[in-house]
Amino acid sequence: MAKIADKLPEVTQDEFEKFHEFNKEILEEFLQQQHLSLQTLKQYESALRIFFRFVHDKCKNLPLYELTPRHALQYQNFLMSRDMSSSGVKLKRAAVSSICGYIEVYRSDEFPLFRNIYNKKIPNPPKSFRHEKKPLSPDELDMLIEELSKRDEWQMIAYILFSYDSGCRRGESRQILKSIANNDYVKDTKTGENKKYYLTHEVRAKGRGRIGKVRKLQYSEISMSAIKKWLEIRGDDECEFLFVHKTKMGDATQLSLSAFNDWCTNVFSKIMGRRVHPHQLRASRATNLVAYEGKDIEKVKNLLGHNSSETTKIYVVKEGEDEVDDLF
Missing domain, CATH: 1.10.443.10 (Intergrase catalytic core)
Incomplete structure (x- = not known):
């Protein structure tokens, strides 16, 4: 039986206030997108607040535009070390990748050299245990x-x-x-x-x-x-x-x-x-x-x-x- 990972605690408002000002700013701006569903935005907000807490605790609270693929790999390894499912890791990875893409497209005038920190060289997590698909007869x-x-x-x-x-x-x-x-x-x-x-x-x-x-x-x-x-x-x-x-x-x-x-x-x-x-x-x-x-x-x-x-x-x-x- 696969081990169930402990759920990461949600970020408190006190923790959020300590994040780098740019990270708070870009998160609020990113969540204003109207083409994303409310459910997706809710998932992304939770995932990105957790990511920025990791950045605060483990990456010297750097602004997102100064992070590199090395930091992205560190974050992914952190999630995997907690026995998080591959789908859970991919969701949190996708949230980070999405906000990076947002900066590349909409803030390129300010950060022309910035590139998505989740590039193709960072492998996706291996598939974890999946329950058998067995419909009810x-x-x-x-x-x-x-x-x-x-x-x-x-x-x-x-x-x-x-x-x-x-x-x-x-x-x-x-x-x-x-x-x-x-x-x-x-x-x-x-x-x-x-x-x-x-x-x-x-x-x-x-x-x-x-x-x-x-x-x-x-x-x-x-x-x-x-x-x-x-x-x-x-x-x-x-x-x-x-x-x-x-x-x-x-x-x-x-x-x-x-x-x-x-x-x-x-x-x-x-x-x-x-x-x-x-x-x-x-x-x-x-x-x-x-x-x-x-x-x-x-x-x-x-x-x-x-x-x-x-x-x-x-x-x-x-x-x-x-x-x-x-x-x-």
Whole structure:
């Protein structure tokens, strides 16, 4: 089992104030970019504050324009020495590389000789342990729902069925409004007859910029029934979102992204006896539609909101296939 690295502590405001003035200035300027998503900016801000703390502690608090590839390698080695995953190191490396690129392009008049400190000669960290991609089968999903029903966990059931049904990400599930329980079936524009699914309001999907890619999610009667059951149990409150945290006083607030992770880790995984994570529901939907039901991958691509079916193929895991059969 791979060792889990201790999470680097976030930079405090007192620590931040001690950073070189240019590093503070360029970080604030860099984070004003409108073409990056809010989630990306949040990740970059955290990663760069951690980087500048390393610069303060280990690199004499030099301004970024005086740093060299040697410092970049030192930082990468520092991260790897903490047993950070390769994806975690790459994210922090990408943040530093991005702000260096920003200086090269937009501050070149002031620093014409500056070059990105993460050049091609600094190798990427080797791939670390990765969990096996194993989607949930239809039978496993039924078992999970059955057990949660016994526990009266109706919000969790609504989340699983809606996320699986629509093939959405956790960040998209989080945006869903409880008003979708009042939706009618989508009507065929040619015949006027009801189709067998509903459409949500517009949600922000994964994409560049503050707005990102906006789309509506499709969901079936199975999800609708679970949503109505959850709202019946939930009762009246002022929160407009479907998935919420309720206090003992009955107040409700929009559920955080980390809450979905907690459900998967502390509830779903223990029921299933193996690792379950939010994105697995999306991958399971793609796999089950293509591998079990034989659906056209182009239609599955549209459900998941992918621009290319090549992306959708990455989600589909077909067990039992062996690439070397024809060699024997």
